[in-house]
Amino acid sequence: NAGVMQNPRHLVRRRGQEARLRCSPMKGHSHVYWYRQLPEEGLKFMVYLQKENIIDESGMPKERFSAEFPKEGPSILRIQQVVRGDSAAYFCASSPGGSNSGNTIYFGEGSWLTVV
Amino acid sequence: AQSVTQLDSQVPVFEEAPVELRCNYSSSVSVYLFWYVQYPNQGLQLLLKYLSGSTLVESINGFEAEFNKSQTSFHLRKPSVHISDTAEYFCAVSVKNTDKLIFGTGTRLQVFP
Numbered sequence: 001n002a003g004v005m006q007n008p009r010h011l012v013r014r015r016g017q018e019a020r021l022r023c024s025p026m027k028g029h030s031h032v033y034w035y036r037q038l039p040e041e042g043l044k045f046m047v048y049l050q051k052e053n054i055i056d057e058s059g060m061p062k063e064r065f066s067a068e069f070p071k072e073g074p075s076i077l078r079i080q081q082v083v084r085g086d087s088a089a090y091f092c093a094s095s096p097g098g099s100n101s102g103n104t105i106y107f108g109e110g111s112w113l114t115v116v
Numbered sequence: 117a118q119s120v121t122q123l124d125s126q127v128p129v130f131e132e133a134p135v136e137l138r139c140n141y142s143s144s145v146s147v148y149l150f151w152y153v154q155y156p157n158q159g160l161q162l163l164l165k166y167l168s169g170s171t172l173v174e175s176i177n178g179f180e181a182e183f184n185k186s187q188t189s190f191h192l193r194k195p196s197v198h199i200s201d202t203a204e205y206f207c208a209v210s211v212k213n214t215d216k217l218i219f220g221t222g223t224r225l226q227v228f229p
Contacts, residue, residue: 004159031215042122042206042221043160048214056216091159095215103215107152107159 002027004094004108005074012114019079019086021111025094031055032075033105034067037089049075050097082115089113118143118209122220130228131199137192137223139181139207147209149190150217151181154204163205166190177201202227 005024013019025032031050035043048056049069060067064082069075079086089112095105119142129135141147148167152160164175171183181192190207204224208217 033216035219043219045216045218048216093160093217097215104150104162104165105215105217107161109159110157 004092004106006090006092006108006111008111009109010112010114012116013082014116015083016081019082019113021077021079021090021092021113022074023077023092023094023108024074025092026106029094029096029106031095031097031105032069033093033095034075034077035091035093037091037110039088043091046077079113082113084115087113087115118147118211118218120207120209120218120220122207122223124223125221126224126226128226128228129197132196134195135193135197135201135225137205137207137225139190139192139220141188141190141207141209143188143209143211145211147211149181149183150208150210151175151179151190151192152206152208152219154206154222156203160206163192197225197227199227199229201225 033048034046037043045059047060047067064080066078089110091110093105093107095103121140123138150165151163153163154160164173166173166183174180179194204222206222207220210217
């Protein structure tokens with residue numbers, strides 16, 4: 001059973017370009033979470049999605065950032081017109097969701113974005 | 117809203133010494149509590165979690181944490197650390213009926229020979 005798969009692992013973008021980060025959840029998991037880890041800081045929640053629905057986007061910056069989790073395919077975190085401050089590690093996690101809570105959420109290996 | 121405080125950003129310790137990583141949380145509702153470990157350039161791995169029942173929970177590699185409701189704490193302990201325990205440790209909470217985690221800022225455990 002493959003874990004949470006993220007790609008690319010490393011991405012370099014020039015200021016003003018777009019970055020797309022992909023996340024395939026664990027098999028059987030329908031809930032996806034995106035977190036951002038800035039250098040020397042902890043993980044900050046960004047967004048929580050189910051298939052075709054955004055459940056909680058309270059941690060998403062108001063501009064340039066968007067996320068989706070389509071019916072088919074991976075979840076995508078999209079950053080438009082990147083700036084140097086977007087340089088960070090972006091972690092995706094997944095859980096089975098459902099009516100049970102306290103489920104373990106499983107993390108991917110992360111995508112390291114560097115804006116030059 | 118929930119929040120997690122990890123007061124110690126770094127904890128240096130010699131091999132085979134005991135260690136305690138502190139975690140306090142704030143919440144007006146019942147929460148679940150977690151400790152995750154992150155090795156360099158890797159994702160987070162679950163170390164242990166408290167959902168209900170016995171307030172002392174253990175991991176397979178010798179770590180344990182105790183839920184203390186009156187002190188709103190969930191400190192992580194290990195009686196004797198190894199070099200391989202060097203990593204970043206994150207405490208987190210989730211609210212019932214959601215799996216969304218709120219993390220503390222992390223504690224870097226550095227074990228010296």
